[in-house]
Amino acid sequence: MEFQNTLSYAQNLDSKDSLHKYRDQFYYPKVNGKEVIYFTGNSLGLQPKNSKEYVDEVMRDWAELAVEGHFYADKPWWDYHERLVEPLAKIVGAKTEEVSVMNTLTVNLHLLMVSFYRPTHKRFKILCEEKAFPSDQYMLQSQVRFHGLNPQDTIVEVKKRDGEHSWRTEDIIAKIEEIGDELALLLIGGVNYYNGQVFDMKAITAAGKANGAFVGWDLAHAAGNIELKLHDWEVDFAAWCSYKYMNSGPGNASGIFVHQRYLDRKDIPRFEGWWGTKKETRFLMKPEFDPMANADAWQLSNAPILSVAPYLASLQLFEEVGMKALLEKQKLITAYLEFILKKVDDQVASTFEIITPKERGCQLSVFLHGEGKSLFDYLMKNGVITDWREPNVIRLAPAPFYCSFEDMFRFGEILKAGILSK
Template identity: 50%
Template sequence: MSNYQLGSEYAKQQDQNDALASYRNRFHIPKDKHGKEVIYMTGNSLGLQPRATKDYISQELEDWANLGVTGHTHAKHPWLHYHEFLTENMAKVVGAKPIEVVVMNTLTANLHLMMVSFYKPTPKRYKILIEADAFPSDKYAVESQLRHHGFDPKDGLVLWKARKGEELANYDDLETILEAQGNEIALVMIGGVNYYTGQFFDFKRITQLGHKYGCMVGFDCAHGAGNVKLDLHDSGADFAVWCTYKYLNSGPGSLGGCFVHERHAHNIDLNRFAGWWSHNKETRFKMRDEFDQLPGAEGWQLSNPPILSMAAIRASLDMFAEVGMEKLTKKSKHLTGYFEFLINELNNKSIKIITPSNLEERGCQLSIQVKNADKKLHHQLTEAGLISDWREPDVIRCAPVPLYNSYQDVYELVEKLEEILT
């Protein structure tokens, strides 16, 4: 543990010594009704807009205005292959090889497309295992897949639950489930960083466990991409999906990403839904050729890319490429550790951090449980200029994002929380 100190001078000193401090100026920071910058702690829900985003999108609007359809080949960044401008940088963010990554569609659409290929139920092996408190969208998606294949979700959905009186999932319990039901489970599909507790799961451990019992293994990395080092390739996972509007700062509802491990890259026998953008690039526009599957994650594409959304993603990924996940996560661990230190120093028995204290088992989000609280507390924080995130029944989620949050932000956040709780 770092030697954190109390007092605002320590926060100011840390900001002065922060090698990434200047990146804050490259984002638009929202302001309150008095024109003062708010303390924005909800990058885990919607990342802030990079100042460069407007220019990146404007370039495409200009090319569209001046070139029309010929922009597909003659734009400054030709639209025909625009998704390829994102691949290498996105692969670095999620710890994958370029052939394993593609930016396309949105999160849950991609999850369904992955399950078309990797959820292959039989009468005996048909169950899907997820964590009990998975993000609702994941639960809805896997339940609908079970129904689609003729199975009752009440029977087919296996939940990895936290123990009574605990908030975090335990790996021994996962192993117990797989020992008992592994030969009936077709797919293990876990949220890489749990949205509620902030628990960052051990991908490699889960993948090895799932594969040991013959299950396919996938992860929803919505709360992980751009937040933690995912190391997707080394994890051995069969697939992963994520969004880009949280830690990757690409704008509300923007496109998602997909990872398919390279061992599946050339398997044309994998069942999948196809579209013309998953067809061989060399013959795609001959129109009348038989379908010719692209290798790698690109082979799961359906349609030509939505350029304006991809331009916003490119603006953010270019910044990530400058910084690199190594420096980003280093600051993140120190900044969130400072946040944890200040919360603990309050010695307030009504609050408890439910996020793991182990730095390797969390990202930048801390989930703070407040005894006997309701959403009134969230409104009080908002009135005090702190944009946090409330999750029923009694949890405030705060994510000090290393690209644009400062140590002073964290210091003032805890000060405001203390004032409201006393």
């Protein structure tokens, strides 16, 4: 497609966009009285307007029914989370029984590590990417220390090649083969938070499994952003947060995936709680744990309904639209943003380097050579909500639900003005 850097062209793209009407389903912050151009859905998605209705329903049931809301609310609380499973399974490419909703992301990774990091004297090492998201680094280090091991001897990081901004799949697979039968677990972020790279999860999972290791994925920046086929790729486990591309609200409930091969088994080590025991006998208060036959067996406590309600609200929009349509727009709008960046780069003295490879979702990480944080500050003051990462990178995530092609054009004009105003 031959793009054009004009307002009329961007507006024409919007007129042909079947998702454009969904912009009206979200609230936008305002700067100087105008709705912002919002590029930080990779940190916190905008609020869907229907989320208040779902939360208000829970508050009303609590007021009118109190404890009886667990069973007699319109959406009974005791199985509320089950309503999220089918739409989530479509988003992450899973069977419904492989998905559950509980806790928050790092909590869930810790709980899943109980089941899938079982070091032995020979097989004990963990493979992750260099400079993984800090929470993942802390989680892995503390898990290793919990088992009486030294993180420096146990955690192996796959590095990027000198002078390159992204990882090569062949280097990851080579590192798996190099570690050999010492590798107990591979855990990588499916989309790297810093450079926006989408890892070849299918190939890497296959290599890890062939080597005899468990394979898990942190999908914080992947769920709701890229195509996932967790069941077909034979991933052992995964977890994700809901508040980025899935717009559930700050810090809200996380989702987990556990492959079918590990379900309905009593020999899987895990930390257990009463919400993971079979619902048919849960309220008999038996002393023995009898696990649910699905991923709910990893649940500990009853779901935080006020957290889960806005998640369900957002997933209703995903059900309406479907991942296919979101992915089609994601590819087009990200390509148009890249075009705009290159056009602005041609018009000004600065040099932009897009460090996100072609394997990407809807994030472009841009190295602003010759520019400082003052440019970021200018963007923010002029209604472009973006994200700064040291040493000199802005992350731009044009989420397809609520970003428009006109936003991309307007961003280019503001960016150019910010550079020329120095």
